[in-house]
Amino acid sequence: MTRTLFALKLRLFRNGPHNERTFSLVTGLILAAVVITGASLSTHGVIHEDWIAVALTVWGGMWLFGPLAQPRHDPSAISLHWLRGYPLRSRRLAQALSWTELLGIGPLITLACLSSLVVLAAPGGTTAMAAAMAAAMAQLYLLIWAGKMVAALAGRLLQTRAGMTLAAVQTAIMLALSFAGWVPVAAWLLPRLGERDTALVTPTAGQLPESMIDILAALPTGWGYSTVLAARDGGGVGPVLLPLAALLALGVLLQLCWIALTARTLRRPPRQARSRRPAAPGRGLSLPFMTPQVAAVVSRELLTWLRDPARGVELRSAWLTPLLMTLIIASTDYSWTLPLAGSAAAVFGAMAAINTYALDGTALWQLLTTPGALKADTRGRMVAWALLFGLPSIALAALLWAATGSWLGGAAVSGAIAAAAAACAGAPLLALVMPAVGTDARHRIHPGQQAGDPTGAQMTIFPFVLLAAILPGAIGGPRWESILVAILLATVVLSLTPALTVRLLQQRGTGLLEAMTTRNTADLRSSTRPEKPTHPITGDALSP
Numbered sequence: 001m002t003r004t005l006f007a008l009k010l011r012l013f014r015n016g017p018h019n020e021r022t023f024s025l026v027t028g029l030i031l032a033a034v035v036i037t038g039a040s041l042s043t044h045g046v047i048h049e050d051w052i053a054v055a056l057t058v059w060g061g062m063w064l065f066g067p068l069a070q071p072r073h074d075p076s077a078i079s080l081h082w083l084r085g086y087p088l089r090s091r092r093l094a095q096a097l098s099w100t101e102l103l104g105i106g107p108l109i110t111l112a113c114l115s116s117l118v119v120l121a122a123p124g125g126t127t128a129m130a131a132a133m134a135a136a137m138a139q140l141y142l143l144i145w146a147g148k149m150v151a152a153l154a155g156r157l158l159q160t161r162a163g164m165t166l167a168a169v170q171t172a173i174m175l176a177l178s179f180a181g182w183v184p185v186a187a188w189l190l191p192r193l194g195e196r197d198t199a200l201v202t203p204t205a206g207q208l209p210e211s212m213i214d215i216l217a218a219l220p221t222g223w224g225y226s227t228v229l230a231a232r233d234g235g236g237v238g239p240v241l242l243p244l245a246a247l248l249a250l251g252v253l254l255q256l257c258w259i260a261l262t263a264r265t266l267r268r269p270p271r272q273a274r275s276r277r278p279a280a281p282g283r284g285l286s287l288p289f290m291t292p293q294v295a296a297v298v299s300r301e302l303l304t305w306l307r308d309p310a311r312g313v314e315l316r317s318a319w320l321t322p323l324l325m326t327l328i329i330a331s332t333d334y335s336w337t338l339p340l341a342g343s344a345a346a347v348f349g350a351m352a353a354i355n356t357y358a359l360d361g362t363a364l365w366q367l368l369t370t371p372g373a374l375k376a377d378t379r380g381r382m383v384a385w386a387l388l389f390g391l392p393s394i395a396l397a398a399l400l401w402a403a404t405g406s407w408l409g410g411a412a413v414s415g416a417i418a419a420a421a422a423a424c425a426g427a428p429l430l431a432l433v434m435p436a437v438g439t440d441a442r443h444r445i446h447p448g449q450q451a452g453d454p455t456g457a458q459m460t461i462f463p464f465v466l467l468a469a470i471l472p473g474a475i476g477g478p479r480w481e482s483i484l485v486a487i488l489l490a491t492v493v494l495s496l497t498p499a500l501t502v503r504l505l506q507q508r509g510t511g512l513l514e515a516m517t518t519r520n521t522a523d524l525r526s527s528t529r530p531e532k533p534t535h536p537i538t539g540d541a542l543s544p
Helices: 002-015 019-043 050-069 090-100 105-114 116-124 126-157 161-180 182-189 210-218 220-232 237-267 292-307 309-330 335-352 356-368 373-404 409-433 455-476 481-518
Strands: none
Touching: 002 090, 019 050, 019 105, 019 116, 050 105, 050 116, 050 126, 050 210, 050 220, 090 237, 105 116, 105 126, 116 126, 116 220, 126 161, 126 220, 126 237, 161 309, 182 309, 210 220, 220 237, 292 309, 292 373, 309 335, 309 356, 309 373, 335 373, 335 409, 335 455, 356 373, 356 409, 356 481, 373 409, 373 481, 409 455, 409 481, 455 481
């Protein structure tokens, strides 16, 4: 059984998409080479060896917190849904599946990073290097199963109501640290940048405090490091074998827990989607300067953002991230950059709304068969996004400008206006161009289900909206002139893009519906198809 699953995973790696794995492999090996180089430099006295403990701790933390960065994605190449219902004992199947989790890009680059322990132990001779090899393998074994357990627990927690909020919070923390974590470092290196002074404080890489190293060595991510130092410095058998035994024991315990959790998941039948709220006629939303059709779409979109589990996580994380970034920046001397959080909120709002058509699923057939519905749907989605993200992001930039009096205030507000307009118009358009099809909306009951991976579309719209936020300040400067430029740019974008979106939806709507019916984006066609759309359930032809 284990050999069969290994062969299956190898075929998936060989025949699946290679772009993301290649990028991860190259990037990981580069980072591992940096750690190995640091270990080599420490043996020659260029830097202190304590920094290797820091690097290994950070690397181990990536195994623990990495699954939390994308809690709605299955980290395994072999999905458990494929194996549910096989005439095999669930525990035996989970045990065989567990060994295939050791095969992947993550373990490979982590093993390359942990080879720095062998470099660190080289001055101690052959015995120390042998102990370092054992420590590297034991450390790798522990990190793999720690990461797998975190991913499994996060997946189960996402099936609860509290899991939606937790997923949003953990995603927001990871994004805030990724996008604003450099600010404290920049404030340390360039403390007077807000006063237009570019004097650089030269950093030093001396020895870290001994208490800090003791804490890092006491953590499970530092047990391999402790083993290597004890073996190299002749610390005796006990200091060498005890950390190794602890690594293996904790790794075995985590693997057994993962097997038990996976076996229970395999035994449990798939949950059925049930509405928690009975359908009842609601009061129509009345908005000025809008037709009743557009107002109805806005009302539907606002309710969907609050009720749909996949959209609910995106909504919460998109707003928690800029707020957490604001807290990080406010703790430094770079408070003059706080108004830029408004533009950041617009950027994250665009990334959150990049896959709305695919998230709605096969309900698209109603739009395709209702005359005049496409135009109202496009404008209604834009208005709903403006109410949820656009106007609040502009207000956030203005409030932070008033609170800080920053000289970047005008450019920040203008950037928020332009970014909000670009995101408002670009998100529906790119949702048609790069849809990420996953579990259909009628079957999706919790955010842990695969609702499509919109990473490609998010990375596409990110520079587009960011460029829109930069242009007004670059053209009009940091004063009020930039706001006029932003208003002009927003007017042009909001006037031209909706018509393009409607035309694209008319051309690709049928192909997109077929792709969501079959859950295969290869079915998507860029041109209008002559066939009439079919009902997603019965397959009967639908008349326009």
